[in-house]
Amino acid sequence: MAAPMLTGMPAPGVDLVIREAHVLDPNTGLDGVHDVVVRGGEIAEIAAPGTATVPDGAEAVSGERRHLLPGFFDPHVHLRTPGHEHKEHIETGTRSAAAGGYCAVVAMPNTDPVLDSAPLLSALRDAARRDARVPVGFMPAITRGLQGTELTEMAELRDEGAVGFTDDGKPVVSAGMLRRAMRYQKLCGGVLALHEEDPSLSGRGVMHEGEVSARLGLSGIPSLSEAVMVARDAMLAREEEARTHFQHLSAWQTVEALAAAKAAGAPVSGEASPHHLLLTDEAVLSLDTRMKMNPPLRTERDRQAIIAGLRDGTIECIATDHAPHAADEKDVPFEEAPMGTTGLETAFAAVYTGLVRPGILPLALVVERLTAGARLVGLPTPRIARGAPANLCLVDLETTWQVGESGYESRSDNCCFAGRRLHSRVLLTIAAGAVAYRERSFALSAA
Amino acid sequence: MMRHLLSIDDLDRDAIERILARAASFAEVSGREIKKLPTLRGRRVLNLFYENSTRTRSSFEIAAKTLSADVTNFSPSGSSVAKGESLKDTVQTLSAYDPAAIVVRHPHAGAAVMVSRWTPAAVINAGDGKHEHPTQALLDVYTLHRRLGALDGKRIWIVGDIEHSRVARSDILAFTRMGAHVTVCGPPTLIPPGIEALGATVRYTLDDLREADVVYALRMQKERMTDAYIPSLREYVARYQINGRRLGPRQVVMHPGPVNRGVEIAGEVVDSPQAVITAQVEAGVVVRMAVLYELLAGARSGAPEPSAPVLA
Numbered sequence: 001m002a003a004p005m006l007t008g009m010p011a012p013g014v015d016l017v018i019r020e021a022h023v024l025d026p027n028t029g030l031d032g033v034h035d036v037v038v039r040g041g042e043i044a045e046i047a048a049p050g051t052a053t054v055p056d057g058a059e060a061v062s063g064e065r066r067h068l069l070p071g072f073f074d075p076h077v078h079l080r081t082p083g084h085e086h087k088e089h090i091e092t093g094t095r096s097a098a099a100g101g102y103c104a105v106v107a108m109p110n111t112d113p114v115l116d117s118a119p120l121l122s123a124l125r126d127a128a129r130r131d132a133r134v135p136v137g138f139m140p141a142i143t144r145g146l147q148g149t150e151l152t153e154m155a156e157l158r159d160e161g162a163v164g165f166t167d168d169g170k171p172v173v174s175a176g177m178l179r180r181a182m183r184y185q186k187l188c189g190g191v192l193a194l195h196e197e198d199p200s201l202s203g204r205g206v207m208h209e210g211e212v213s214a215r216l217g218l219s220g221i222p223s224l225s226e227a228v229m230v231a232r233d234a235m236l237a238r239e240e241e242a243r244t245h246f247q248h249l250s251a252w253q254t255v256e257a258l259a260a261a262k263a264a265g266a267p268v269s270g271e272a273s274p275h276h277l278l279l280t281d282e283a284v285l286s287l288d289t290r291m292k293m294n295p296p297l298r299t300e301r302d303r304q305a306i307i308a309g310l311r312d313g314t315i316e317c318i319a320t321d322h323a324p325h326a327a328d329e330k331d332v333p334f335e336e337a338p339m340g341t342t343g344l345e346t347a348f349a350a351v352y353t354g355l356v357r358p359g360i361l362p363l364a365l366v367v368e369r370l371t372a373g374a375r376l377v378g379l380p381t382p383r384i385a386r387g388a389p390a391n392l393c394l395v396d397l398e399t400t401w402q403v404g405e406s407g408y409e410s411r412s413d414n415c416c417f418a419g420r421r422l423h424s425r426v427l428l429t430i431a432a433g434a435v436a437y438r439e440r441s442f443a444l445s446a447a
Numbered sequence: 448m449m450r451h452l453l454s455i456d457d458l459d460r461d462a463i464e465r466i467l468a469r470a471a472s473f474a475e476v477s478g479r480e481i482k483k484l485p486t487l488r489g490r491r492v493l494n495l496f497y498e499n500s501t502r503t504r505s506s507f508e509i510a511a512k513t514l515s516a517d518v519t520n521f522s523p524s525g526s527s528v529a530k531g532e533s534l535k536d537t538v539q540t541l542s543a544y545d546p547a548a549i550v551v552r553h554p555h556a557g558a559a560v561m562v563s564r565w566t567p568a569a570v571i572n573a574g575d576g577k578h579e580h581p582t583q584a585l586l587d588v589y590t591l592h593r594r595l596g597a598l599d600g601k602r603i604w605i606v607g608d609i610e611h612s613r614v615a616r617s618d619i620l621a622f623t624r625m626g627a628h629v630t631v632c633g634p635p636t637l638i639p640p641g642i643e644a645l646g647a648t649v650r651y652t653l654d655d656l657r658e659a660d661v662v663y664a665l666r667m668q669k670e671r672m673t674d675a676y677i678p679s680l681r682e683y684v685a686r687y688q689i690n691g692r693r694l695g696p697r698q699v700v701m702h703p704g705p706v707n708r709g710v711e712i713a714g715e716v717v718d719s720p721q722a723v724i725t726a727q728v729e730a731g732v733v734v735r736m737a738v739l740y741e742l743l744a745g746a747r748s749g750a751p752e753p754s755a756p757v758l759a
């Protein structure tokens with residue numbers, strides 16, 4: 001069975017020493033001040049502060065009063081290539097990821113044309129080798145053209161390096177078709193990542209169905225649209241023993257359904273996005289189209305359930321569902337706007353500000369959830385350990401900044417946190433052993 | 448002074464009472480042989496209607512012309528919109544003509560709010576999707592005041608397709624703000640979940656309709672049947688039609704028009720003295736004059752001051 005692959009970052013490995021940083025890696029149990037030495041792109045040494053052996057010609061970074069974390073892993077982003085490069089492309093999308101502290105991302109297939117064939121996957125991997133700032137994995141479609149009627153050539157796609165399969169943006173409506181995909185998965189492996197909604201319940205909805213939609217006269221998407229599909233597909237996954245991952249969970253009923261499925265032994269996992277952890281449908285009262293996403297922002301009850309699910313591990317990871325759109329596509333009446341918000345550059349700071357600083361979630365748990373996506377799609381978890389490839393993120397937890405004040409690395413600016421003042425800033429991201437991002441004011445120096 | 452009228456939520460009770468008092472003062476002008484005031488002379492009012500509308504558009508046009516504004520009607524068909532121009536570009540282009548006000552009707556909720564961000568003109572929401580139709584609600588409040596006096600404590604039932612009705616949303620907000628108790632009633636499939644948050648009580652049958660002082664019937668569109676919101680018009684008529692059998696003799700009947708006689712409301716009720724449907728249409732002009740005055744003229748003009756408060 002083929003192994004999933006990440007592509008990109010051909011740059012030679014960096015030599016670097018990060019001095020006296022608070023190293024926090026819940027995956028290895030590190031939580032204290034250390035010097036960390038990177039040699040040839042690998043973590044060569046984790047030493048007591050001030051005792052590191054510095055390689056010749058290495059650069060030095062002061063980690064004082066800063067936290068060194070494992071680089072984050074996002075199993076769910078939209079790089080919009082091919083076909084929608086006016087929104088994002090591999091270079092800008094991965095630059096955005098690096099600026100947010102991510103050391104790798106997985107791109108979704110709802111592009112134009114849809115990523116549903118091995119030749120296209122091969123071409124995209126070539127493009128990623130050339131343009132990516134952090135390694136990229138690709139998840140091709142489960143069904144051809146995302147039409148829900150014919151399976152893609154999953155085995156050939158896996159041979160070409162597919163990380164897993166998803167029809168993201170659309171559910172696999174037919175239970176029979178999904179069951180077939182689950183059975184075929186036995187041949188080739190690769191997680192099935194599912195966007196869950198029942199179109200007959202979502203209808204023409206543009207936001208969460210509830211008091212706010214009633215007030216605004218906007219058609220609603222009920223929470224049940226997501227929950228009934230998760231319940232259905234978790235049953236299928238259990239029966240077929242198919243590794244299945246539920247994307248961008250938003251509803252309290254879904255968290256209950258997922259917990260029940262896990263308790264019954266289904267091989268399922270789930271992800272939550274920062275916007276569902278931090279915002280509710282009240283944000284839509286402004287009719288700001290940056291607040292329009294699918295699944296929609298839901299109620300405080302839903303938000304609390306998602307937080308609780310993340311805390312107790314029912315939901316294993318945080319994924320951004322980074323969904324860039326061009327400004328003129330969002331600058332229209334709410335009902336006409338496309339769904340989606342960007343998120344890579346704000347994910348950590350938003351979650352840190354909204355959940356860690358107020359004491360709702362511990363920092364270590366958030367860091368674990370920001371890296372766990374790798375494991376869920378069958379890739380090695382970024383970790384700070386001797387001999388591991390350097391996937392690191394240096395953050396200053398005390399800095400504050402206003403989202404959007406100095407623009408975005410993403411090609412798009414449809415960020416639902418725009419204008420908010422956030423705590424913590426990513427200063428440096430090292431992805432697969434190379435410097436992928438350095439904050440403008442942050443200096444490296446000769447060691 | 449208000450800058451735009453986008454939602455009934457923009458108005459507190461005082462503002463509503465000020466507009467209605469002003470409308471009452473304009474009623475006298477409508478009775479004159481020469482129906483003209485110089486208030487908005489030389490100022491441009493643009494009617495930007497992306498949806499068909501006869502009564503709302505002509506009512507705004509008559510209101511603006513009565514105040515001596517220069518009115519231009521713009522409809523998207525046969526215009527650059529038909530060639531794919533965006534709403535934003537259209538509004539910015541039309542704003543170059545320096546209109547004092549843009550009256551917007553659009554099939555999508557929130558369109559008027561967006562228009563107000565793109566133009567320096569005052570924006571009046573003349574209906575945006577299923578969201579709001581604030582001047583309709585104001586003219587409904589005005590009509591009821593003329594008929595019943597203050598609305599405090601009055602019981603108003605709004606019957607029919609609440610889900611798709613911008614009139615219902617604006618009316619719930621306006622009626623409750625003026626002290627009335629509002630009940631919405633219709634098939635459960637046409638009552639949006641969460642509507643109670645606007646301050647209305649929900650009922651699914653007309654069993655207690657007699658408790659209402661006012662019965663407001665909404666237009667039932669045939670598409671609701673083909674969209675499977677209701678099984679048949681026959682069943683809808685049987686359960687929800689406002690007719691003589693269900694009404695008490697002193698109940699006031701309203702309808703935003705146009706009426707489907709024999710569907711949501713029986714013809715005999717439309718023609719009965721209980722119905723104030725024509726009065727609603729008449730009120731449309733003076734209320735819209737008052738809104739234009741409030742947004743564009745304020746206390747600066749030489750328009751007549753309200754002679755007596757219409758509101759108790």
